[in-house]
Amino acid sequence: MSRVKELFGIKYPIIQGGMxxxxxxxxxxxxxxxxxxxxxxxxxxxxxxxxxxxIKCKKATDKPFGVNIPLLYSHIEEHIDIILKERIKIVFxxxxxxxxxxxxxxxxxxxxxxxxxxxxxxxxAINAGVDAIVAEGFEAGGHNGIDETTTMCLIPKIRxxxxxxxxxxxxxxxxxxxxxxxxxxxxxxxxxxxxxxxxESSSHDRFKEAVLxxxxxxxxxxxxxxxxxxLLKNQFYQNIQQAYQTNATLDELKDLLGKGKAxxxxxxxxxxxxxxxxxxxxxxxxxxxxxxxxxxxxxLEFNNEMKxxxxxSL
Amino acid sequence: MSRVKELFGIKYPIIQGGMxxxxxxxxxxxxxxxxxxxxxxxxxxxxxxxxxxxIKCKKATDKPFGVNIPLLYSHIEEHIDIILKERIKIVFxxxxxxxxxxxxxxxxxxxxxxxxxxxxxxxxAINAGVDAIVAEGFEAGGHNGIDETTTMCLIPKIRxxxxxxxxxxxxxxxxxxxxxxxxxxxxxxxxxxxxxxxxESSSHDRFKEAVLxxxxxxxxxxxxxxxxxxLLKNQFYQNIQQAYQTNATLDELKDLLGKGKAxxxxxxxxxxxxxxxxxxxxxxxxxxxxxxxxxxxxxLEFNNEMKxxxxxSL
Numbered sequence: 342m343s344r345v346k347e348l349f350g351i352k353y354p355i356i357q358g359g360m361x362x363x364x365x366x367x368x369x370x371x372x373x374x375x376x377x378x379x380x381x382x383x384x385x386x387x388x389x390x391x392x393x394x395x396i397k398c399k400k401a402t403d404k405p406f407g408v409n410i411p412l413l414y415s416h417i418e419e420h421i422d423i424i425l426k427e428r429i430k431i432v433f434x435x436x437x438x439x440x441x442x443x444x445x446x447x448x449x450x451x452x453x454x455x456x457x458x459x460x461x462x463x464x465x466a467i468n469a470g471v472d473a474i475v476a477e478g479f480e481a482g483g484h485n486g487i488d489e490t491t492t493m494c495l496i497p498k499i500r501x502x503x504x505x506x507x508x509x510x511x512x513x514x515x516x517x518x519x520x521x522x523x524x525x526x527x528x529x530x531x532x533x534x535x536x537x538x539x540x541e542s543s544s545h546d547r548f549k550e551a552v553l554x555x556x557x558x559x560x561x562x563x564x565x566x567x568x569x570x571x572l573l574k575n576q577f578y579q580n581i582q583q584a585y586q587t588n589a590t591l592d593e594l595k596d597l598l599g600k601g602k603a604x605x606x607x608x609x610x611x612x613x614x615x616x617x618x619x620x621x622x623x624x625x626x627x628x629x630x631x632x633x634x635x636x637x638x639x640x641l642e643f644n645n646e647m648k649x650x651x652x653x654s655l
Numbered sequence: 656m657s658r659v660k661e662l663f664g665i666k667y668p669i670i671q672g673g674m675x676x677x678x679x680x681x682x683x684x685x686x687x688x689x690x691x692x693x694x695x696x697x698x699x700x701x702x703x704x705x706x707x708x709x710i711k712c713k714k715a716t717d718k719p720f721g722v723n724i725p726l727l728y729s730h731i732e733e734h735i736d737i738i739l740k741e742r743i744k745i746v747f748x749x750x751x752x753x754x755x756x757x758x759x760x761x762x763x764x765x766x767x768x769x770x771x772x773x774x775x776x777x778x779x780a781i782n783a784g785v786d787a788i789v790a791e792g793f794e795a796g797g798h799n800g801i802d803e804t805t806t807m808c809l810i811p812k813i814r815x816x817x818x819x820x821x822x823x824x825x826x827x828x829x830x831x832x833x834x835x836x837x838x839x840x841x842x843x844x845x846x847x848x849x850x851x852x853x854x855e856s857s858s859h860d861r862f863k864e865a866v867l868x869x870x871x872x873x874x875x876x877x878x879x880x881x882x883x884x885x886l887l888k889n890q891f892y893q894n895i896q897q898a899y900q901t902n903a904t905l906d907e908l909k910d911l912l913g914k915g916k917a918x919x920x921x922x923x924x925x926x927x928x929x930x931x932x933x934x935x936x937x938x939x940x941x942x943x944x945x946x947x948x949x950x951x952x953x954x955l956e957f958n959n960e961m962k963x964x965x966x967x968s969l
Contacts (some may be wrong), residue, residue, distance in 0.1 A: 353969055354969075360871065422815070459871050459872055460870060460871050460872075461872075478792070478805065479794075479803075479805060480793075480804075480805040480807055480808050487872075488871060489793075489872075489875065489876070490827075490871045490872060490873035490935055490937075490938075491792065491793060491794040491805040491806065491807065491826055492796075492805065492807045493792065493794055493805065493806045493807050493825065493827070493832060493835065493936075494794050494826045494871065494934075494936050494938065494939065495871065496939055497829065497831060497832065497872050497939055498939060503790060509803075511807065512807030512808045513807070515811065516813060517838050517839055517840065518807060518811065518838075518839065520835075520838040520964070521807065521834075521835035521836070521838040521839045522835070523964055523967055524831055524832075524834040524835040524838055524964055525831055525832065525835050526831065526959055556774060557773050557774050557802060557804045557808065557809065557812050558745055558773055558774075558775075558801075558803075558804060562803070563804065568658030588902050609751035609774070620806050620808075621803075621804055621805060621808040622807075624804075624808065624812055625808065625812060625815070627812055641969045643969055644968075644969060646838055647964070647965075650834070650837055650838055650961070651839055651961075651965065653961070654732070654832040654958075655667055655668075655954045655957055655958060
């Protein structure tokens with residue numbers, strides 16, 4: 342746990358997941374100012390937009406923050422350039438092979454963390470020389486692995502094969518789930534969904550409301566043939582399921598997914614026809630709070646749950 | 656936690672899941688003798704076989720044990736009769752509506768626990784008057800719910816709506832995952848997969864070996880249109896996936912599933928063409944031990960992990 346705090350130079354081992362259309366400079370700086378590690382999610386940004394967010398984030402906080410880069414993103418080369426020029430100190434890479442960029446980033450003194458969802462990619466990341474791993478379970482929102490391994494099963498498995506700092510993601514939005522992640526062997530946690538709907542998130546109010554209203558069973562992992570993604574089961578999701586029922590081809594599915602559906606749903610608030618990426622833990626989120634309120638609440642609950650669990654003896 | 660121990664009169668709040676072709680009198684009595692709660696899994700038994708197992712289990716242990724009954728099983732009426740006549744004190748019901756039988760069992764002084772996988776069925780079980788709930792996550796082996804909610808997300812959600820004793824299932828096979836379940840709000844745990852391959856399990860050696868060999872990503876939840884079931888991805892599983900690829904009808908899928916495939920795989924050891932029901936946590940199971948060794952190891956690890964987590968402070 343202290344390893345994650347030391348690695349990033351932060352007060353609490355709580356990382357805010359980099360999320361498309363949610364985590365710009367406003368959210369990232371708010372999380373960092375509150376003692377966690379804020380991440381700018383570059384996956385929805387053109388290079389000039391990313392640059393602007395980095396500059397604004399630097400102005401908004403003197404605390405460490407990072408940038409999340411999906412390695413398969415079409416603007417990845419330009420993003421890497423900006424990250425180097427702007428002297429970003431922490432990069433979380435995801436959705437792709439860590440081989441190519443880890444050494445470039447490391448050679449420039451950047452702390453590199455890679456997000457994985459199974460043993461195979463954990464070993465790839467370790468071999469590539471990353472400083473830490475985020476292990477993300479099946480319950481996590483947005484893009485995810487194909488193996489469907491849950492946080493409960495993934496964290497101990499990765500802990501068995503990896504000695505470097507391990508950050509658990511997927512299903513974590515509270516102090517009690519953070520404590521559970523630590524019990525499983527994690528040194529820190531990455532929280533996505535709860536930050537996706539907090540005040541500083543750039544997501545649309547209608548997206549936030551849809552998340553607050555959701556209960557268990559209201560999200561699903563779908564589009565496994567293209568890129569598996571967990572989202573709220575809205576009209577857009579139902580259209581995809583209908584396409585499956587009528588045996589749509591891969592091209593038909595890709596047409597249906599189209600472009601900009603996450604922007605439409607999360608940023609523009611079209612909760613019917615947009616792609617509403619969120620984790621299963623949305624069922625446990627009931628309030629729109631500031632990033633600081635979220636972090637303070639997680640820390641308080643963690644400490645309270647710790648006191649409770651101390652009373653348990655077998 | 657102590658609530659679960661008190662409810663059943665057992666030493667450790669560790670329940671052995673009732674599992675077809677694994678948990679007869681031999682496993683159930685071994686678990687109960689070791690301080691947990693053993694369950695005879697009646698889902699694979701004809702009525703006369705269940706009666707025989709109950710009689711043998713009584714002879715093999717003077718500790719509390721129970722019977723698991725899948726409510727949709729064709730012999731359910733006869734099983735209930737036997738349970739009443741043999742004065743069974745603890746019944747875990749699963750796979751069906753708890754309305755009908757809970758009151759019959761309760762009227763006969765039996766402690767009734769119902770297995771659920773979402774909020775809706777948790778409320779049904781509470782309304783039916785059960786004494787405790789098993790909340791089973793998506794990662795669990797064998798038959799499962801359709802909502803795919805993982806243990807990490809399900810336990811806190813059920814804890815929120817239910818004040819009665821809560822037993823976590825799915826992904827739990829060690830002291831650290833037991834501690835995690837407690838952090839999430841559980842009062843006890845149900846362990847399936849690890850007991851499925853222990854020495855007293857009636858499963859075939861080839862089944863046990865297949866489980867020990869498996870890693871993360873080697874199980875899947877399939878046949879969601881019939882009854883969702885988690886199993887090892889063997890030839891039988893691949894045949895089902897091929898049927899999906901060629902748009903098999905529901906009847907064709909049912910034909911493919913056929914009858915007796917779980918017996919074939921788990922009991923007879925046909926690891927290619929049989930149905931190998933097991934949880935995701937199989938990736939973390941590496942030894943064939945006695946039930947007592949399993950329980951002692953879980954308890955020891957739980958206490959060690961507890962000491963470690965005490966050193967964490969935020």
